[in-house]
Amino acid sequence: xxxxxxxxxxxxxxxxxxxxxxxxxxxxxxxxxxxxxxxxxxxxxxxxxxxxxxxxxxxxxxxxxxxxxxxxxxxxxxxxxxxxxxxxxxxxxxxxxxxxxxxxxxxxxxxxxxxxxxxxxxxxxxxxxxxxxxxxxxxxxxxxxxxxxx
Numbered sequence: 001x002x003x004x005x006x007x008x009x010x011x012x013x014x015x016x017x018x019x020x021x022x023x024x025x026x027x028x029x030x031x032x033x034x035x036x037x038x039x040x041x042x043x044x045x046x047x048x049x050x051x052x053x054x055x056x057x058x059x060x061x062x063x064x065x066x067x068x069x070x071x072x073x074x075x076x077x078x079x080x081x082x083x084x085x086x087x088x089x090x091x092x093x094x095x096x097x098x099x100x101x102x103x104x105x106x107x108x109x110x111x112x113x114x115x116x117x118x119x120x121x122x123x124x125x126x127x128x129x130x131x132x133x134x135x136x137x138x139x140x141x142x143x144x145x146x147x148x149x150x
Contacts, residue, residue, distance in 0.1 A: 053077040
C-alpha cells in the first residue's frame with residue numbers, strides 16, 4: 001500500500017473518531033438541556049393547550065394574531081396521536097444524522113457569522129426565542145441575530 005493511502009486511511013480514521021466523539025458529547029448535552037428547553041422547569045410558562053386538539057374560533061373582539069386574523073384557540077378534546085415506527089425512529093434518525101452533518105459542514109460559516117455579529121453589535125450573537133412545538137408544547141429556539149446592512 002502506498003504511503004499516501006496509509007496517510008489517507010489514518011486521517012479518515014482520526015476524523016471519524018473525532019466526529020463520533022463530538023456526536024456523542026453533543027447528544028449528551030442535548031439530552032441534559034432538553035427539559036430546560038421545553039420549559040419543564042417552568043410550568044407557569046408551558047402552553048395550556050399542550051396535548052389537546054384545538055380549533056380556531058374567529059372573534060372580532062379578540063386581538064389580531066400573527067396570521068392577521070382576529071380570534072383564539074379553543075380545546076375540543078385530547079390529542080391521542082401515537083407516532084408510528086417511521087415517525088419515531090426513521091424520521092428522527094434522519095433528522096439527527098443530517099442536522100449533525102449540517103452543523104459540521106456549516107460550522108465555519110456559523111463561526112464567521114457570529115464574529116461578524118459580535119463586531120457589529122456588542123450584545124450576544126445568539127438569542128433564544130419561544131416557539132410552539134408540534135404537540136403544542138413550548139420549546140426554545142436559538143438563532144443568530146441578523147447583521148444589519150446599512
